[in-house]
Amino acid sequence: DAKTTQPPSMDCAEGRAANLPCNHSTISGNEYVYWYRQIHSQGPQYIIHGLKNNETNEMASLIITEDRKSSTLILPHATLRDTAVYYCIVRPANFGNEKLTFGTGTRLTIIP
Amino acid sequence: DVKVTQSSRYLVKRTGEKVFLECVQDMDHENMFWYRQDPGLGLRLIYFSYDVKMKEKGDIPEGYSVSREKKERFSLILESASTNQTSMYLCATVGAGGRNEQYFGPGTRLTVT
Numbered sequence: 001d002a003k004t005t006q007p008p009s010m011d012c013a014e015g016r017a018a019n020l021p022c023n024h025s026t027i028s029g030n031e032y033v034y035w036y037r038q039i040h041s042q043g044p045q046y047i048i049h050g051l052k053n054n055e056t057n058e059m060a061s062l063i064i065t066e067d068r069k070s071s072t073l074i075l076p077h078a079t080l081r082d083t084a085v086y087y088c089i090v091r092p093a094n095f096g097n098e099k100l101t102f103g104t105g106t107r108l109t110i111i112p
Numbered sequence: 113d114v115k116v117t118q119s120s121r122y123l124v125k126r127t128g129e130k131v132f133l134e135c136v137q138d139m140d141h142e143n144m145f146w147y148r149q150d151p152g153l154g155l156r157l158i159y160f161s162y163d164v165k166m167k168e169k170g171d172i173p174e175g176y177s178v179s180r181e182k183k184e185r186f187s188l189i190l191e192s193a194s195t196n197q198t199s200m201y202l203c204a205t206v207g208a209g210g211r212n213e214q215y216f217g218p219g220t221r222l223t224v225t
Contacts, residue, residue, distance in 0.1 A: 034213070043116075043202050043216030044155075099145065099157035099170060100204070100214055 022088030116217040135203030
């Protein structure tokens with residue numbers, strides 16, 4: 001998997017948008033950007049993924065720069081339940097039987 | 113919603129015991145995985161299975177074995193538990209439909225004393 005770089009921690013006020021950055025300057029043309037999160041003592045949870053266009057689902061939005069070297073996960077109205085470690089990874093989409101490798105991620109704390 | 117369940121959330125076993133961790137999924141997914149997660153080491157793949165009775169070693173299979181007799185069930189076995197196998201164990205399956213996201217179970221925190 002291509003390497004990603006994320007800030008180790010961030011705080012965000014409850015109700016505000018949380019913007020989590022990720023650098024992936026060595027991403028290949030066929031690699032997607034995936035985001036997962038892990039709430040304390042729970043299994044990781046898939047959030048969203050994208051190739052080059054911006055994506056939005058019921059959980060979050062993903063903004064990928066035009067050169068694809070970085071991206072931002074946006075939680076539009078953060079709640080206390082969004083406190084978690086967020087992982088950004090890059091990998092080909094057609095990898096069904098390959099392992100996931102998480103970096104150290106960003107520990108997001110939502111402040112009441 | 114995909115459901116991945118694991119037999120126990122917390123487990124305490126003694127050194128030398130045989131330990132069974134079970135994972136069940138309800139989405140008819142072919143691919144299933146067992147990881148362990150330790151502070152500072154991230155996720156490490158122990159074994160995965162891409163079909164019934166099929167298994168492949170991951171990065172750290174030593175001391176573990178697996179069983180997949182039915183599509184929905186993937187078991188991890190610690191033949192003789194040791195203290196260095198104290199960890200969080202996570203089961204995952206891979207979604208279909210082109211997204212290829214992995215769905216994780218809640219995890220089993222195993223302590224070997």
